[in-house]
Amino acid sequence: MGEFIIKMPDVGEGVAEAELVEWHVKPGDPVREDMVLAAVMTDKATVEIPSPVTGTVLWLGAEIGDTVAVKAPLLRIHVAGEGGEVTAAPMPETVSIEAKEEQSPVARVEIPSPVEVKTSAQPAPVARAVVQPPADKPLASPAVRLRAQESGIDLRQVPGTGPARRITHDDLDQFLARGAQPSVTPAGLAMKTTVEEIKVTGLRRRISEKMVLATSRIPHITYVEEIDVTDLEDLRTTMNASRKPDQTKLTILPFLMRALVKTVAEQPGVNATFDDDAGIITRHGAVHIGVATQTPAGLTVPVVRHAEARNIWNCATELVRLAEAARSGSALREELSGSTITITSLGAMGGIATTPIINHPEVAIVGVNKIMTRPMWDGSQFIPRKMMNLSSSFDHRVVDGWDAAAFVQRLKVLLETPALIFIES
Template sequence: MTATMIKEFRLPDLGEGLTESEILSWKVAVGDTVTLNQVIAEVETAKAVVELPSPFTGVVAALHEQPGTVVEVGKPIVSFEVDDAGPSAREQSPDAGVGTAAGEVTAAGGAPAVEPQPETVERKASEAAKPAQREPNLVGYGAVLEDTGRPTRRARAQAAAEQTTGAAQAVPEPAVQAGGQPATERPRSTPPVRKLARDLGIDLHLVPGTGPAGLITREDVQNYTRTDTAAASSPAAPQQGERETRTPIKGVRKFTAAAMVQSAFTAPHVTEFLTVDVTATMDLLARLKGNKAFEGYKLTPLTIAAKALLIALRNNPTLNSRWDEEAQEIIQYNYVNLGIAAATPRGLTVPNIKDADRLSLRELATALADLTDTARAGKTAPSDLSGGTISITNIGVFGIDAGTPILNPGEAAIVALGAVRKAPWVVDDELAVRQVMSLSLSFDHRLVDGEQGSRFLSDLGAILADPAMVMTMV
């Protein structure tokens, strides 16, 4: 009979030194057969939503975390029952050197695994002195793992129990007082559910459990929240509802908040403003849209402004640099990774277009469209959210004229585009109605002085006011 073993998959480091991720959804259930590289879960890091592939081929034995749970890197999230191909299974199997299994539970026909032989114990003891290794996996590197050998009989029994229930072990059932009121013991639930209730300000004693033996599930807490809110707003049941709503700070919003605070209190910000007559640019945009060479390309004022920024940057390279506090150096980039601020359902992200300075206008238009669509779908890769050198944000789409944008951490400058509006403007000493836009430039005064920032903003404005000015700058 074929022997099987239980292997755990620990949450890997998904890049950029992130320490935790939130389980958004499981794509598999206990008992499902999965193949190597099959997507088993969708998780949200502090930067993006990532699909996790399976490091094993086998059967899902247990899901250790519920959707909505924030899990630290290195913690087990799912267990698999895989075939044991013999002593060389780790080297020969598809998951060799890929998984992050913390332990193996071996069984043949349900019989207990054979205890390790003395020489095995001696070998493990000699290997214990070696430096801990970070095991590679399909999407990054996991936490430092320590080889502790085969689990004890108690651990094997616990793994078997998790395989049966498919959920984390619940706390003991509390006593019940007369009249059905709960006693002082906490209700039966799992740690992630208790955390959710705590974040939402809900007393678990008031939530009826629908799980096994009255276990309170995540769905029970969410249903209680919806029921309580509906009852509070219903005219037929005039109850005193909650006067405030609490939302856990996590994911993209948590990362953005931390990054903005760090930037605001680390880099000395200076913001300058310039209002420009962009009538010529809007005329150019209309002509390009009617040009067959640009048929099928999405062209917007942001497309033209981004190209103008890249051109103006050539004569003002100090705005494409970074302050390295640790090395006490100023790093000037000889390439431009252009960050584009994108509003998404999960919060503000700033993915960047790699080597944007090498792209033609049509290539830039395609890159902008792809970047925006991917960001709004929450599918931006972590690598696309790092490494930016300068950013641009289009606040004009919200009808805003100007603002004081905060620098993306590690960058020297950010430009905000205001709304394009018709306004009275003096042209050749006569008053005329023109299309006008305000530009806002924030820069790090450690890297960019007032003259450099002003020259860059002036060059950017000159291009947008008269696109033919590009001929004098390239």
């Protein structure tokens, strides 16, 4: 009989360690050759680790959320036959676009894992889960329960003196005689004392690290301005009514994307990234717009590349395609990185104002708040107008307050006079 020791594979890109995000097996489970045993996550990709042999899992070397070094023992498999050294043959890298509801919304790359094998006179003990039974409910007769309910007494607070700690009428009498107050909880309601601990793993950990990096290293300045989007909404409605069957329905975001393209052409310092370690600001000619997107696994930022070369209909089509790919988990690595400026929007839940966190290493992010009809004074009377706030944050090390204000004011002009968006410079 032999024992295989499967080690953490070298996932490439100079990565020395990876986070374990999924176990597909547990001790005692039978496995077959090529069966996926676990998944680990690097910066953008999830790497699946297959089994090179058929056998039984003896031991798992890490828990979900643990960071495991390359070549560290990951699990042991008990197999039939003699021992000996075995190295898994390299497998071609493939990108899977099959979505799983629980997986992170990134490409999954299958990479073989290096394997060692050694003989074992006796199999290693199999770890067994120990399940603690839940606490028993208080034992009492129906009559006692009814009396306790009518008196507002929580039976869990009453010591029982009957057989098997059964609570009797005498126990209720003694409980009240000691001066204990009846429970103020209304009938049918009960206090909850459960506590749930959730380990931060996978994409949620990546989001956490990204937010800490951005807020700890970037001094944010947030500028909020209200925009009258009445004319823009009228134009959007008209364009949607006359769109061709193959054209995607327009939201406000494609208009904002085209307005961003025109604005950063005038203020290239906002369409930039800042390497604060090297002290280098990189201004980008290409406008790669990241769009913060909520997915079942968490927040991702798919990127509409070269927005400067797309018309408004193409921006809308690409935006929908990327959002669907992110939510289904089929987005490719290059579709989730490389943005030069980001838009964030909560749609109808956008609130009055927000304080967006910059997508490091970018220097600006534009936040869209919800559209509301409000009475606005036109000089002689109040008239209903559709108003929306833009909440934009800037890296104050790179963008001065005056430049931030000028940037937003230019966006305001374009969005309030949407015909200007379509005029080529």
